[in-house]
Amino acid sequence: MDTNVRLEIRRSMQSAVLIVSGLAGKRFPIDISVSQSSLQIQSADDSEEFLLPQEVKLAPSTCRYVQHVSGEGLHMRLKVLSVGSAVTTTALKDLLNTEEKFTFYCQSCGSVVLQQQQFLRVLPLPSENWSSLVEEWCCHPDPFANRSCLPKVNDCFLGDTFLLVNKANISDPPRDTNEMSSVPHCGDANASKSKENTKVVCKRCKAILGETVSSDAVKYYITEVMIQPSFQAYQMISRKQFVERIIVRLLMELSASRSTFRFCVQGQDGKLFLLLWLLNVDTVLVELIKSGGVGSCFFPGSTSSDSESTPEVQNVARLLYMPCINDSNKKLVDKWMNETGAHSLTFPSGTCLELILLLSLNNTALPHSLRFMNEWKVAYLKI
Numbered sequence: 001m002d003t004n005v006r007l008e009i010r011r012s013m014q015s016a017v018l019i020v021s022g023l024a025g026k027r028f029p030i031d032i033s034v035s036q037s038s039l040q041i042q043s044a045d046d047s048e049e050f051l052l053p054q055e056v057k058l059a060p061s062t063c064r065y066v067q068h069v070s071g072e073g074l075h076m077r078l079k080v081l082s083v084g085s086a087v088t089t090t091a092l093k094d095l096l097n098t099e100e101k102f103t104f105y106c107q108s109c110g111s112v113v114l115q116q117q118q119f120l121r122v123l124p125l126p127s128e129n130w131s132s133l134v135e136e137w138c139c140h141p142d143p144f145a146n147r148s149c150l151p152k153v154n155d156c157f158l159g160d161t162f163l164l165v166n167k168a169n170i171s172d173p174p175r176d177t178n179e180m181s182s183v184p185h186c187g188d189a190n191a192s193k194s195k196e197n198t199k200v201v202c203k204r205c206k207a208i209l210g211e212t213v214s215s216d217a218v219k220y221y222i223t224e225v226m227i228q229p230s231f232q233a234y235q236m237i238s239r240k241q242f243v244e245r246i247i248v249r250l251l252m253e254l255s256a257s258r259s260t261f262r263f264c265v266q267g268q269d270g271k272l273f274l275l276l277w278l279l280n281v282d283t284v285l286v287e288l289i290k291s292g293g294v295g296s297c298f299f300p301g302s303t304s305s306d307s308e309s310t311p312e313v314q315n316v317a318r319l320l321y322m323p324c325i326n327d328s329n330k331k332l333v334d335k336w337m338n339e340t341g342a343h344s345l346t347f348p349s350g351t352c353l354e355l356i357l358l359l360s361l362n363n364t365a366l367p368h369s370l371r372f373m374n375e376w377k378v379a380y381l382k383i
């Protein structure tokens, strides 16, 4: 069994947890020494050295807590002296507000949905609780009731998980259907009454991209379309990576702008799929590279396992999740929906399942002692 080293750092607290596993096959005595930039493991018959990335420096003298966890190895807690700089993400609204032309692609197959479009107005839509807030604050009837928030030509309106654009801007607009009798209003743009024939599908691969919301407005889910400045060549990226990137950006945006950390993820039909609880976005996973050998990777599918690679620092969002398929955990779900002010996020049902799969794969790749927090499962998403 190979020695495996996992180093997790909390940037804001400058603290680290180091887990050394795979020591069982070695001949005792084993001597482990930690220096600022490396870790040495010396056993009776061999010696290994693991190197840290240049920007990460440990403070070995602060090691105060060493524990042996059965089946896993040694856990150590210590402080870090430096960990490199944090990454920032650009909000979709800020990205679209730049004076660039954008192209929307079907994320599944790369087919162009909307070409070389420069939006004149990029505006956030009111939140789902907006109309009830207005009612509470106004001493007269809601002046905005029954007024629709639909995009005109060259407008792009942003909901939490979708964009509304005018059909005139779309490369190959979906045909009108007779079902589009009523025009939805701000409050129910997110509603669950989506009908089969309002679905907008990719002409090439038939992936569901969104739905038509009126005779001239189309809603695209941010998890289904790839939005890129038109001057960039189409960037091929795996579905899993894309979903991870979009979800992390969304959770970071909402937690920063609305101080919301609890989320209920539901399908277009209103069916609840999972609860998400964002714990922090300042966790850093550090890959250690065995000198003259290969590194230890924390992420399934990570590409940095060849001997030429240099150690890497990965900023991650740490979150708890709980799948709620088949009405499981009903009591907790009710509490979350009604008492904690959890924020609802709506995606196509297939994407909700993809998200559960992504989180589950991530969870099972963790050392066993890190997988659970009470009844919640733990996952790390790359920022």
Ligand SMILES: [Zn+2]
Binding pocket: 106, 107, 108, 109, 110, 111, 202, 203, 204, 205, 206, 207
């Ligand atoms: Zn497609």
